Amino acid sequence: MRSVKLYRYQLPMDTGVILRTQRLVTREGWVVELRDGDAIGRGEIAPLPEFSHETLEQAGEQAQAWLANWQATGEQDFGELYPSVAFGLSMALMELAGELPVEGNYQVAPLCSGDPDDLVVRLNAMSGDKIAKIKVGMYEAVRDGIVANMFIEAIPEVKLRLDANRQWTPTKAHQFAKYVKPEHRSGIAFLEEPCTTPEESLAFAQETGINIAWDETVRDEGFEVKAEPGVAAIVIKPTLVGSVARCIELVEQAHAQGLTAIISSSMESSLGLNQLARFAKWQTADVIPGLDTMQLFKAQLEQAWPECELPVMPLSEQEVVWQQ
Numbered sequence: 001m002r003s004v005k006l007y008r009y010q011l012p013m014d015t016g017v018i019l020r021t022q023r024l025v026t027r028e029g030w031v032v033e034l035r036d037g038d039a040i041g042r043g044e045i046a047p048l049p050e051f052s053h054e055t056l057e058q059a060g061e062q063a064q065a066w067l068a069n070w071q072a073t074g075e076q077d078f079g080e081l082y083p084s085v086a087f088g089l090s091m092a093l094m095e096l097a098g099e100l101p102v103e104g105n106y107q108v109a110p111l112c113s114g115d116p117d118d119l120v121v122r123l124n125a126m127s128g129d130k131i132a133k134i135k136v137g138m139y140e141a142v143r144d145g146i147v148a149n150m151f152i153e154a155i156p157e158v159k160l161r162l163d164a165n166r167q168w169t170p171t172k173a174h175q176f177a178k179y180v181k182p183e184h185r186s187g188i189a190f191l192e193e194p195c196t197t198p199e200e201s202l203a204f205a206q207e208t209g210i211n212i213a214w215d216e217t218v219r220d221e222g223f224e225v226k227a228e229p230g231v232a233a234i235v236i237k238p239t240l241v242g243s244v245a246r247c248i249e250l251v252e253q254a255h256a257q258g259l260t261a262i263i264s265s266s267m268e269s270s271l272g273l274n275q276l277a278r279f280a281k282w283q284t285a286d287v288i289p290g291l292d293t294m295q296l297f298k299a300q301l302e303q304a305w306p307e308c309e310l311p312v313m314p315l316s317e318q319e320v321v322w323q324q
């Protein structure tokens with residue numbers, strides 16, 4: 001006997017979380033809960049404003065129609081669904097089938113959005129690989145270069161992941177590179193999407209010897225995973241990419257090409273984030289995923305993220321919008 005519950009959740013965000021042009025005060029999404037006999041599977045469907053093309057309402061309507069059909073027929077086709085819907089539904093079905101391993105990779109690359117000195121303290125306390133993520137491209141490119149160079153000088157074994165979100169012209173990207181001493185450039189594991197276009201980013205990598213990674217480009221129409229000089233990694237944000245099967249396909253293609261695949265968050269709640277940690281451990285075992293986003297929230301959902309002290313709001317207190 002198959003049954004379905006669809007919840008709509010709302011979680012308060014920390015003040016000052018900005019997505020491109022808007023402030024995100026409340027994170028909203030759907031959680032689907034599937035039951036079949038004693039088995040239970042959950043998945044989170046949470047389009048990210050400014051990043052997803054579908055709205056919360058569109059995703060909810062599509063999920064409900066798909067679930068009604070699944071309940072009646074057992075059919076499982078994710079082909080035509082919005083990425084967030086395909087991801088949440090396929091994750092719920094995997095969990096229901098017991099196919100999502102329980103063990104997760106909860107190591108994070110600490111995300112530095114504020115004071116660089118705080119990050120130096122956090123990194124010095126880290127055991128094992130010292131990997132940190134810094135957003136660049138928001139202020140002066142020269143300042144970003146000085147900050148990156150400072151980190152590598154302060155912590156010689158650091159491997160930085162930088163993320164410019166396509167903010168730089170080639171000139172600005174070169175201003176950045178100029179301030180990272182050539183002998184320090186290997187301290188940058190990769191720089192995500194330095195320039196407005198993939199072509200400019202590739203040229204930048206080849207001219208400077210700074211490795212880049214694709215993130216936005218992975219979601220561009222016609223993207224193919226390809227090893228190219230200067231490309232180190234691809235970032236996979238499942239909520240923005242699609243079904244679990246599609247994400248696994250991208251991971252396998254990356255590995256076949258000798259690229260690193262990084263599973264990363266699209267600001268899912270702690271429920272979705274825990275599943276991403278399990279998915280990351282399973283598919284990208286030795287790689288630290290990009291999941292350090294709980295700090296952007298003021299509350300967690302149903303399950304706590306390890307060592308996160310934020311209050312946990314049970315799913316049972318969220319609105320059930322549909323059940324069958």
Ligand SMILES: O=C(O)CCC(=O)c1ccccc1C(=O)O
Binds near residue numbers: 267
């Ligand atoms: O990738 C990570 O390490 C954390 C997640 C992250 O940076 C992010 C999260 C949501 C939307 C966009 C981005 C981004 O890559 O800029």
Ligand SMILES: [Mg+2]
Binds near residue numbers: 163165192215216235
């Ligand atoms: Mg990015």
